[in-house]
Amino acid sequence: MNPVSELKRGIWTENAVLKLGLGLCPALATSSSVENGIGMGVAATFVLICSNVVISAMRKIIPSKVRIPAFIVIIASFVTVVDLVMAGFLPDLHKALGIFIPLIVVNCIILGRAEAYASKNAVLSSAVDGIVMGIGFTVALVAIASVREILGNGSFFGINILGSGFIPMLLMILPPGAFLAIAFLLAGMNQVSAEK
Amino acid sequence: MTGFLIILVSSIFVNNFVLARFLGLCPFMGVSKKIDTAIGMGAAVTFVMAVAAMVTWVIQYFILAKFGIEYLQTIAFILVIASLVQLVEMVIQKTSPVLYQSLGIFLPLITTNCAVLGLAVLNIQVGYSFLESVIFAIGAALGFTLAMVLMAGIRERVDLGPVPKCFQGLPIAFLTAGLMSLAFMGFAGLVKG
Amino acid sequence: MDKTLYISSSPHVHEGGTTAKAMRDVIYALLPCVVLWIYSFGVVQPFIVMLLAIAGCMASEAAWEKVRGLPITIGDGSAAMTGILLALNMPPNSPWWMALLGGVAAIVIGKQVFGGLGYNPFNPALIGRTVLLISFPVQMTTWMMPRTHEITSATPLSEVKMAVGLTGAIPEELQAQLGSVLFGGFGGQLGVLSGFALLAGGCYLIYRKVITWHIPVSFIGSALVLSTIFWLVNSSKYPSPVFHLFTGGLMLGAFFMATDWVTTPITPKGMLIFGAGCGILTILIRLFGGYPEGVAFSILLMNSATPVIDRLTVPKKFGLVTQKG
Amino acid sequence: MIGAVLSLGGIGFLAAVILGFASKKFAVEVDPKEEAILNALPGANCGACGYPGCSGYAKAVASGQVDPSLCTPGGKAVVEKIAQIMGVEAVVADPMVAVVCCQGDNEKAKDKYKYLGVQDCITAQMLAGGPKDCPGGCLGLGTCVAACPFGAIEITPQGLAVIDREKCTGCKKCVSVCPRKVIKMTPKSATVHVLCNSHDKGPMVKSYCKIGCIGCQLCKRTSPEVYEVENFLASVKYDTYDAEQAIAGMEKCPTKCIRDFAAGYPEGSTFKS
C-alpha cells in the first residue's frame, strides 16, 4: 500500500464529497467558515477512523443480515463520544456545528466506507482508508469553506485578508452561497479531470 | 392553533429543510430527476418522518429522560429510525411493488437521510410538545417534498438542454438548488418561528 | 433542370418573426421608462449604472460563448434586455462595480450555465438583482429621491414595513405622506409617471403579440384583490392597493419580468396560475415577510414552479369532449 | 448504568422483534442470483441483449431461460462471471463490431437535393428519401453518434459516420437507429470490408458516387473464398475470411470501395488503427 497514492485517492480520485457526492449535508451546512469546516472534518475523520477499525475488527463476528444496524450502533457510539468531548472542550465550535454533530451518524461517507471497505478488509488497511477518506472530506470542506469565507466575509480562518475596502458578498455565507460554491467547485473539478 | 400554523409555514417555506437547513441533501439530489419519483419519495419521507417524530419523542421523554441517559439520544434515535425505515421498506415492497421499484435504492437511503434524524434531534432541542413535534415533522416533510418536486420539474427541463459538459450532473443540480434557495430567501421573516 | 433544389419539411412559408425581433420589441417597450428613469435620477449616474449593467451582461455572455467555442449571440438582444431590466431593478445611485457584477451574475449563473438562451429556469435579471440584494443589502437599499437626488434609504415599502414592525400600525404622518408616492415623493420611486410608461410599454408588447395579457392581468389583478382585502380589514396597518400598485417593481415585474418567455408557463391556463401566484406571493412578502419588496422573490419562486405548472396544465386535446346528442 | 443498558437493550430488542415479525409477514422472494448478475453486468443499459436494461436481462438470465452470453458490451469477462454465477459453461462469441458500409462523403457522393431542417438522419430520410442520391449511402447527420452509448462514432468533417473499432462494443444501437441500414455488424477479427451499401447497377452508382461498388466482380474473381457479389454489390464472406486473400481482392477494386481498417480509417476520421 503506497501512502501517497492512497492519499491521492482520498483527496482526489475518490473524494467522497466532490467526486462521489456523499456527505453533502454537513459539507454545505458547516462550511460557512474555514474554522467550522475543519472542526467538522476532524470530528468526522475521528469517527471514520474509529468506526472503520472497530467494524473491521468485528467483521467476522457480525452476521451479514444485521450488519447495517450493527454498523450504525458502532458509529453512533463514537459520535456520542465526539459530541461529549466537543461539548466539554470546544463549546463554541460545538455550538456552531449544532445538530450536525449528532448527524455525523447518518453521514453517508462513514456508513459507506464501513460497508464498502471496512467490512471486507483488515484492520490496518481499514484504518488507513479511514484516515485518507477523512482527510479527503476535510480538504473538501476547507475548499468549500475557503471560497465562502473569503468571498462572503473577506477573511480566511477568521483573519481579515482582503482589507477593509472589500465589501463582502453576504450571499456566500448564506445557504444559496453554499450551493453555488459547491456547484462551481464541482464543475471546476470536472473540467480539470476532463482536461487531464 | 396559530402556533401550529406558524410551525407549519415556517418549516415548509421559511426554514425549508433542504434549501435553508441543508438536511436531506443526498436523497434530494438523488431522487429529484423525475417528478413522479420525487412525489413518491416525498410521500415515503413524510410518513417516516411523522412516525419517527412520534416514536423518538416518546423515547426521549419516557425512557431517556426517565433514566437520565439523554447522552444516549443519538444511538437510541438512530436505532429506532433505522428499524422504522426497514419496516416501511418491507411493507412497501409487499404492498406496492411499483412504488418500490421506482424508489428503488432510495428507501434505505431514508435511514441515512439526515433529515429524519435531524428532525428528531431538533424536536428535542427546541422542546416541542408531542403534537408540535408531529406538526413540525409533517411541515418539514412537506417542505422537503415541495423542494424536491419543484427541483425535479426544473431538472427535467434542464436535462433537455445543452448544459456545458463540466456542469452536467451534480454541479448543475447544485446550482439549480442554489437558485431555488435564493428564491426561497424571499420567505425569510415571513413568520417568526 | 440541373439545379439541385432545396427540400425541407412543410410549411414552406414563415410568419417572419424572429427571437431577435421580439427582444428588440421588448427593448423598445422599455425605452420610455428607461429615459424617464435616467432623467429623473440625475442623468449621469443612472446612465452609468444602466450602461455598466448592459455591458456586464453582454460582455460576460460574449466571453462565456467565446471560451466554450459557441457562436456569439449578443446580437439577439437578450443580454442587453437582461442588462436593462437589471439596472431598472437597482438603485440608480448604485456603485459602478455592483452594476457590472450584477450583470455578470445574471448572465453566468442565471443563464449560461444552463446552456444559454431558452434553457434557463430562472429570470436572469432577477437572479442578478437578488444576488446583489442578498450580498450587498446596504448598497441595494440606499436609494435616491427623484428630482432632488437626495440619498435616502427610505423607500415607501421599507418605511411602511419599519413602522408596522415597530408600532404595529402605519403612523398618521406617514399615512398622510404615502399619497405622495404617486408623484415620486419617496426614494427610488417614480410613481404614476413610470407606471404609465410601463403600462404603455406593456400594451405595446401585447399589441405586437410579444406577450399575452394573461400574466400581467392575473399578476396585477391578484395583487390588487389581495391587498384590497387586507386594506379593508385594517387600513391603519395595511396600505391601500393603489399604493401597492405604484410602488416597488410591481408594474415592471408584471409587464416585463413575469412575462419572460423562457421562465414562465407556455399554456394560457398556466400563465394565469403563474401570474396569480406572483401577485399573491408579492403581497404576502410585502406585508408579512422580512423583505420590504417581494416582486423579485415572488417571480423567482414562481419560476421554480413553472415546470410543475406546465405539467399540470397540459391542455385538453382537441376532440376529448364527449359528444352530446 | 444499568438503566442505560436496559433501556437501550430494550429498544433494540423491541425493534428486532418487530422487524423479525415483519420480515416474515412481508417477505418478498428476490432471487439472489438476479442481484449477483446485475452487479456483474456493466450497467450501460444499452439494450443490446434485447431486454429493457441491465436489470431486465439479469432477471431473464436468473430465470435460467436465457443465454448468459447476450451482453456484448461486457465482453468475455462478464459472460464468464455470469456463467459462474449460474453455474454453466461459458460460451463466448467472437466479438462483433459495427462498420459503416459507406465512404460516400460530401465530396464523393452526389446530393439529390439541399436539405434544410432537423439535423437528424431519421427525419431527413422521411423527406424524399434522404438528401443523398444514393439510396443506401450514409447521410452523415449523426443520429448514430447520438445513439452510441460508448462515444465510438464520429462524423468526419466531410460528413461521413465512422466507427472506432476499439471503442465499439457491438451493442447494435447504431444499427437499429440508422434509417438507411448502412451500418453492419462484422467480426472484430476481420479488418477488410466492402464499404458500400448500394444495390444499384454500375452506371447508376457511378452517376452519383465516386467510391461506390459497381458490381464489377473483380474482387470475387481474385479471391472467390472471401468475396461474393450479389445484386450488384460485393460483400465479404466472414465465415471464410482470410486476411491475405481479402487484401488481394481489395487491391483489385477499381473504385477503392473496399478498405482495410488495419491500414487506416476513411479520410477525415480522427480514429487511429
Added chain:
Amino acid sequence: MELKTFKGGLHPPDNKAWSEKKAIEVCPLAEGDELVVLLSQHIGAPAEACVKKGDTVKKGQLIATPKGFVSVPIHAPTSGEVVAVEPRLGTAGTRVPAVVIKADGQDAWDDSLAGADPDTLTPQEIKDRIRDAGIVGMGGATFPTHVKLSPPEDKKIDYLILNGVECEPYLTADHRLMIEEPENIIEGILIIKKVLGVEKAIIGIEANKPDAIDLMTKACAGRGIEVGALKVQYPQGAEKQLIYALTGREVPSGGLPMDCGCVVQNVGTAAAINDAVRRGIPLIERIATVSGSAVAEPKNLRIKIGQPLSKLVEYCGGVKGDLGKVIQGGPMMGMAAVSLDIPATRGTSGVLLFSEGQVLKEPEGPCVRCGNCVRACPAFILPTEIAFRTRKGLIDEAEKLNAMDCIECGSCTYICPARIPLIQSLRQAKGAIIAKRRKV
C-alpha cells in the same frame, strides 16, 4: 355577419390574388408527350398495372386495378402507347412503380365508358361507379372516396360537409372551380347526399372568396344545400377544424369525422363524382394552381394526371428568375419536390415555384418557450414540448403529450420565432409511435 371559425390556428398572407381572377385553362398535350402515371396516387394499397409495354390504350381505359378495399383503379389519361411499366421518380422523391404512356395526340375516348342517371341507381351502384372511376379526395389527401362514403351501419351521418375552404395560401383551384362549374359541384353533392342518405349538406367557404360565396348561395337556394361563410383562418380546411367551425361538433380524438356524424368531401371531389356517375368519366384530370414567385405567369390549369410538372410550368411562361424550391400542394402542407421532372398526380392541387430568396434558410435557434406554437395549434397540443422530447428519443413521453393528435398543419412551425422545424419532429414522433404500437 358573424363568421364562424375554430379555435387556434393563424392567418398567413394568402397570396391568392396572383391567380384567383384567372379562368381555368387546359394545359395542352401534344403528340409524343410522355405521361407518367404513378400506381400509388392515393392513400392505401397501390394499384397493380394491368397493361404492359407495347399496349395501346384509349383515354379513360383502365390501366391498373385496385388491391384491397382501401385502394382505387387507375385509368389512362389520354390515348397512346404504353412505353414502359417501371419505377419512376415520384412525388415523394423516390422511385415508385408507374405506367408510362406516349400520347398519340388523338386523345380518343374509350367507347365503353358510359354515364347513367343517378336517380335510377341504388346507393351501392353509385358507390361502385365512384370506386371504378378511381375517385379520391381532391383536396390533396387523396383518400379513396368510396371508403369515406361507406360508414359502418351503426354510425348515423347527420351532416355532409363540403370543403370549399381552400385555406392554403396561393391555391385558387377550388375557388375557380366553384365559380366556373357550380352546377357540376351541386349535382355531385346531390349524388353524395343520396349515397349517404343525409338531409343536411353545408358548403364551407372562407370569407376571402366573396364571389364564390354569393354564387354558390344563389345556386344552392332551394336545393337542400347550405353555404356557410367562414372567417379566414388556417387550417380551416382540415376536416376536424372544418366540422367544428360549421357544426360546433368535435371529432373525438383518434376518431374519424363519421364518429361525430359528419362526412367531409372536397368540392373538387363532388365535381369529379358527378363526372364519374353521370358521364362515366374516370378521374384522369384535375384542376391545379401554378403559382409562386418563380413562375412567369401564375394560372389555374386543367391538367392531365401524369403530365410532368415542367410541362405545366412551361405553359405558364416557364421559370422566372432563380428557382429554389418546387412545392406540390400549398405552402403550408405541400411537399417539396426534388425536381420538376416528377409527374402530376391526383393529389396535385397546386405547383408552387419559390425563388431562391424565398427559401427559408435561417438556422434554427433555441426554443425560447414563447408559446406561439401552443396558441396556434388547432389540436391543442404542445408542439415544442413534444418536439424536444422526440429529439431526445423520449417517444413514450411524446405519446403521453398527445403527439398522435397532431394534424401536421404546420401552424406551429409557421409562427415559431426561433425557426424550429417543429412539425418535422412531430412527424417523426408520430412515425415512431405508430411503429411502436405495431410492435406491441
